[in-house]
Amino acid sequence: MGQGHLGRRQLVLGGAALGAGAIAAPPVVGQSRPFAGQTLNGAAFQSTFFEYLRAYFPEFEEMTGARLNFNTQAFPVYNQRTDLELSTRGSSLDVINVTFIYSGRWIGAGWLANLSDFVRDANRTDPAWDAADFVSGAQSAMQDARGNTYAFAWEAGAMLMAASRADLMDRANIRMPTTFDELLGACEAMHGREGLSAFVADQLHHWNWIPYLMGMGGRVFRDPPENLTPTLATPEAIRAAQWYADLLSRFAPSGVLSFSDDQAMRTQIAGRANFRTQAITWLVPLAKHADSVVKETVRYSLMPAGPSGNFPGSNSHGLGIPVGSRRKELAWEFIKWALSKQMLNRIVSERGYPSVCRRSVITGDAFKSALTLNGQDVASLYLQVLELGGRSGYMKYRTVPVFPQVGDTINRGIARIATRQQDAAASMRQSQQDAIQVLQRAGVTVDAG
Amino acid sequence: MSALVQPLAASPKAAAGGRGATLARNRFYALCVTPSLVVLAVITLAPAIYLLITSFTPLDLTRPETAWNFSRPFANYQEMPADSRLINSLWVQARLSFWTVLLQLLIGVGFALLLNTRSRFIEALRTVFLIPMVLPPIVVAIIWKVLYTPDISPLHWGTTLVGITVPALITDPDWALTAIIVADTWQWFPFTMLMTLAALQMMPQEMVDAAKVDGASAWQMTWHVTLPFLKGVLLVAGLFRLIDSIKAFPLIFILTEGGPGSVTEVTNYYSFLQAFNFSFLGYSSAITVVLLAATILMSWAIIRLVGWGQHGE
Numbered sequence: 001m002g003q004g005h006l007g008r009r010q011l012v013l014g015g016a017a018l019g020a021g022a023i024a025a026p027p028v029v030g031q032s033r034p035f036a037g038q039t040l041n042g043a044a045f046q047s048t049f050f051e052y053l054r055a056y057f058p059e060f061e062e063m064t065g066a067r068l069n070f071n072t073q074a075f076p077v078y079n080q081r082t083d084l085e086l087s088t089r090g091s092s093l094d095v096i097n098v099t100f101i102y103s104g105r106w107i108g109a110g111w112l113a114n115l116s117d118f119v120r121d122a123n124r125t126d127p128a129w130d131a132a133d134f135v136s137g138a139q140s141a142m143q144d145a146r147g148n149t150y151a152f153a154w155e156a157g158a159m160l161m162a163a164s165r166a167d168l169m170d171r172a173n174i175r176m177p178t179t180f181d182e183l184l185g186a187c188e189a190m191h192g193r194e195g196l197s198a199f200v201a202d203q204l205h206h207w208n209w210i211p212y213l214m215g216m217g218g219r220v221f222r223d224p225p226e227n228l229t230p231t232l233a234t235p236e237a238i239r240a241a242q243w244y245a246d247l248l249s250r251f252a253p254s255g256v257l258s259f260s261d262d263q264a265m266r267t268q269i270a271g272r273a274n275f276r277t278q279a280i281t282w283l284v285p286l287a288k289h290a291d292s293v294v295k296e297t298v299r300y301s302l303m304p305a306g307p308s309g310n311f312p313g314s315n316s317h318g319l320g321i322p323v324g325s326r327r328k329e330l331a332w333e334f335i336k337w338a339l340s341k342q343m344l345n346r347i348v349s350e351r352g353y354p355s356v357c358r359r360s361v362i363t364g365d366a367f368k369s370a371l372t373l374n375g376q377d378v379a380s381l382y383l384q385v386l387e388l389g390g391r392s393g394y395m396k397y398r399t400v401p402v403f404p405q406v407g408d409t410i411n412r413g414i415a416r417i418a419t420r421q422q423d424a425a426a427s428m429r430q431s432q433q434d435a436i437q438v439l440q441r442a443g444v445t446v447d448a449g
Numbered sequence: 450m451s452a453l454v455q456p457l458a459a460s461p462k463a464a465a466g467g468r469g470a471t472l473a474r475n476r477f478y479a480l481c482v483t484p485s486l487v488v489l490a491v492i493t494l495a496p497a498i499y500l501l502i503t504s505f506t507p508l509d510l511t512r513p514e515t516a517w518n519f520s521r522p523f524a525n526y527q528e529m530p531a532d533s534r535l536i537n538s539l540w541v542q543a544r545l546s547f548w549t550v551l552l553q554l555l556i557g558v559g560f561a562l563l564l565n566t567r568s569r570f571i572e573a574l575r576t577v578f579l580i581p582m583v584l585p586p587i588v589v590a591i592i593w594k595v596l597y598t599p600d601i602s603p604l605h606w607g608t609t610l611v612g613i614t615v616p617a618l619i620t621d622p623d624w625a626l627t628a629i630i631v632a633d634t635w636q637w638f639p640f641t642m643l644m645t646l647a648a649l650q651m652m653p654q655e656m657v658d659a660a661k662v663d664g665a666s667a668w669q670m671t672w673h674v675t676l677p678f679l680k681g682v683l684l685v686a687g688l689f690r691l692i693d694s695i696k697a698f699p700l701i702f703i704l705t706e707g708g709p710g711s712v713t714e715v716t717n718y719y720s721f722l723q724a725f726n727f728s729f730l731g732y733s734s735a736i737t738v739v740l741l742a743a744t745i746l747m748s749w750a751i752i753r754l755v756g757w758g759q760h761g762e
Contacts, residue, residue: 080725087510087728109511203706254599255617257709267600401511405727416710419622427710434534441528441729442509 035330036065042334043071044097044319045078048281049154052351053338060337066330075099075261079404086111089324095331096322098151100315103141104225105401112150113321118332119149129336130360137386138316138357141399151318152339153357157279158385159211159303159313160378162286164268164276166299168193176301180215180243183275183304187251190274198251200273202264205414206407208277209244210397211313215306216240220397220406222447228400228439229447232410233425233432240306242424245417257415269294277303279315280382284354287373300378302385314389315398316357354382405438497741504738508731515731525735535736537711538719545630545715546694552634553690554683557641562671564642565649575646582639590703593632594619597704619704622712629713632700637693641686648682649675684755688748695744716740 044050050072057068073081079099085092086106098106106112118124119131131152138153163169163176168190177183187198201208210220218236222229231237248256253273256264265282267273269292276283286298303312319338321331337343341360347353349366361367362383371379389395397403413431416422422430439446505522507515529535564575581589597619599605608615618628652675660674697715701707707714707722716736724733 083510083728084725105511203708255597255620257620258598258617258705263598263600272600408722408726412708412710415620415708419620419709421622421710421712430533437532438727438729441507441732442727443507443512443515 033063033065035327035333038066038327038330039069040066040094040327040330040334041069041092042095042331043073043078043082043093045075045099045317046072047155047317048351049347049353049355052347052353053343056343056346060334063337064330064333068334070095086322086324089322091322091324091326093322094325094327095334096320097154098142098318098320100141100157100317101398101403101407103151103318104399104403106320107142107144107150108401111323113323113325113328114148115150115152115320115332115335116148124329124332125336129340133341133358133360134339135357135359135362135386137314137389139318140393141316141395142318142320151320152335153316153318154339155281155317155355156357156386157281157313157315157317157355158382158389159277160280160283160381160385161275161277161301161303162268162283163274163299163301164271164286164294165190165194165196165274165297167297168196168274169299176299177275177304178301179304180212180306184243184247187247187275191251195272197253197267197273199247199275200252200256200259200264200267201248201276201278202259202261203257203411203415204261205244206403206410207313207315209240209410209414211277211303211311212244212306213237213240214311214394215304215308216243217306217308220403220410221400224397225400227447228402228444230406230432230435230439232413232435233429238424238428241414241417241428245414245424248414248418249420257418266291271297277312279313279355280378281355284352284371284373284378288352296374298374300373300376300381302381310388311394312385312388314385314395354378402439402442402444405442406435409434409438500734501738503731504735506731508729508734510728510730525732526739528732529735529739534711534714535716535719538714538716541626541711541713542695542715542717544626545633545697545713546691548630549633549637549694549697550687550690552630553638553641554687556634556638557643557686558645558679558683560638560642561645561649562675565646578642579639581636582643584636586636586699587703589632589636590699593628593635593700594703597628620709622709625705625709625712629697629700629704632704633694633697636700637690641683641690644682644686645679648679652678680755684752688751691747691751692744695740 050070054070057070060066061068072078078097079102082093082096082099083102083106086096087109089111098112119129125131131149134153135156138156139149142151142153143149161176166176169175169186172189172193174186174189175182177186190196191198213219213236216236216239218234218240219231221227222231253259253267259267261278261282264273264276264278265285268276268286269289271293283300286292286294288295292298303310319335321328321335325331339358341358344356344358344361345364345366348356348361348364348370352370354371356362356367362379368377368379371377371382409431412434413427416427416430417424421427436446504525506518507521507524508518509515560578564571564578584592596602596604597617599615599617605615616624618624656674656678657670660670665673695715696717698717698721701713701715701718702721705713707718717740720733720736720740723729723736
């Protein structure tokens with residue numbers, strides 16, 4: 001009885017302890033959910049990566065107490081909006097996708113926060129997060145000349161070739177082309193078989209055409225990033241433009257010049273077009289997409305080589321923080337969480353995402369298994385392309401701040417040739433002249449003549 | 450007489466009082482109107498002035514130092530004649546505007562004349578014809594994108610069935626602009642139809658009766674009575690459509706992005722590219738100023754040339 005009865009002293013002590021606990025409690029809760037009540041505004045272009053990542057958002061919200069408001073838009077729409085938003089140095093976005101072709105421009109203009117400061121600070125970043133684990137080729141576009149990092153890559157795009165109807169090729173005794181000439185020959189042999197278009201591409205010629213331009217010995221700028229004089233009217237560029245435009249006009253489906261990435265992918269998935277040279281993200285669905293009718297017939301290879309070599313496109317997109325964001329700490333927590341080894345391994349093993357940029361994930365079993373497509377080791381092709389791009393630096397042309405403007409003149413030049421509005425020489429001369437005009441408007445000095 | 454003189458003598462006073470009242474009334478009106486004028490100035494005039502000022506700078510969003518740089522105020526304007534894409538866009542704009550306005554007026558008036566009768570069926574039909582006009586422009590653009598994309602288009606499917614191969618219209622340089630004109634006309638002829646119908650229903654019956662008494666045929670009635678009566682309305686409708694055609698954007702953005710090449714790149718779209726894809730806000734502003742001036746001049750010239758007509762007399 002005496003044991004169960006509370007004395008006055010115990011009551012006072014108990015009350016004091018409870019009071020002290022109540023006072024001490026908020027900091028403890030605050031530390032475990034340090035961002036409770038905050039909203040993180042994010043934006044990126046539509047991609048399977050963010051589609052997959054979105055499924056795990058509740059975990060981040062549970063961990064931090066913050067709410068995630070993450071919007072994705074179509075690629076051109078996203079780039080336009082973000083470009084404008086960054087230029088105002090506004091605070092409406094806290095974490096953004098740093099698009100490859102805009103990275104030089106956004107970093108150069110000082111619109112992104114320096115993430116190296118976050119990485120170096122042990123209070124903000126556990127060294128086990130391992131920033132050095134990101135593939136250098138993918139990260140190079142996210143850094144300035146002094147080596148400061150402004151984004152961490154979530155996607156490394158490596159251009160490969162995929163043939164959706166390898167069964168038809170086998171029957172015709174045609175192997176996967178390894179050179180431009182073989183590609184042309186294979187297209188001639190395959191076009192029209194069972195209603196098949198031999199080749200398909202999307203309308204982003206300034207991405208799709210450049211490997212063919214470089215393969216024939218041409219280049220976009222004279223010596224990027226130092227000398228940005230465009231070289232679009234050289235004999236090599238004219239030959240490459242004619243060659244690629246012929247590929248589109250002779251072997252691609254009707255209306256190909258207005259095809260988006262997704263449209264081109266769906267044409268292949270439906271087995272209506274055979275070859276496509278494009279980043280791996282758009283080719284893996286041929287083997288994995290639920291709607292694909294070519295899962296059993298798809299075949300992958302490296303991009304074919306031209307007389308001057310093999311220059312498959314590689315790119316990367318990263319997550320960065322706008323300099324105007326008022327929630328940089330929370331944004332950094334999000335980037336660390338989204339691009340941690342654990343999360344990327346989960347996305348690879350649970351969803352089969354093919355374009356990760358952490359070396360430890362790429363060389364892991366989960367990635368290799370996810371990229372064994374129709375019996376082929378596509379992971380090794382992927383690594384080969386990333387190494388090619390990283391080693392020789394031929395992708396530098398793409399991250400100069402003025403590439404979006406020059407890219408537009410390339411798109412229009414190729415379209416003019418493919419629709420026979422102009423011959424290749426006239427069209428590329430026009431593109432060269434337009435490119436010089438926009439470069440001069442941007443304050444870039446170009447070589448005389 | 451004195452009774453007459455009395456009020457006359459008092460009239461200067463009365464007049465002064467009247468003037469005072471008028472002044473007070475005018476001051477009161479001015480006071481009432483001032484807030485509206487201020488709001489109007491802030492939301493329309495201020496951006497227009499900012500646009501004009503910006504056009505005298507090389508403003509490039511990636512180079513903040515260009516924001517208030519007036520060292521070469523006319524550089525953007527001097528650059529324009531040498532910009533072949535801009536010149537081409539003006540020509541594309543002229544063709545687009547001419548054909549869309551003409552077709553929308555012709556089809557709109559034609560349908561209005563046909564539908565200017567009173568029956569439940571015709572009234573229902575009028576409502577159906579108005580649907581394209583009330584759809585959001587993006588929806589209209591998507592409808593036509595589907596129709597023009599060979600893979601998924603019922604139009605292409607149908608023509609293939611009867612053995613006719615139609616090219617992909619929006620990527621064919623011979624057809625791309627026509628494709629835009631057709632889509633724009635489909636969306637906006639109901640506007641001219643609606644305005645014409647409204648005017649036709651206000652047409653005095655005496656005019657019609659008088660013409661009938663004079664023995665006018667249906668054709669003479671249309672040509673000599675109806676069309677002159679509609680002149681003012683058609684001018685207003687035409688001007689509205691002309692100004693709207695210069696602002697054409699969603700159809701071009703969704704269907705062709707100005708291509709193939711620059712076949713459908715109108716000046717408005719080119720200006721958009723300069724500003725929002727390339728960040729050349731200064732140059733884009735200069736293009737917009739020229740476009741605005743051209744629109745005002747064209748409207749003025751058309752009004753002078755055609756006149757407002759005899760509507761209502």
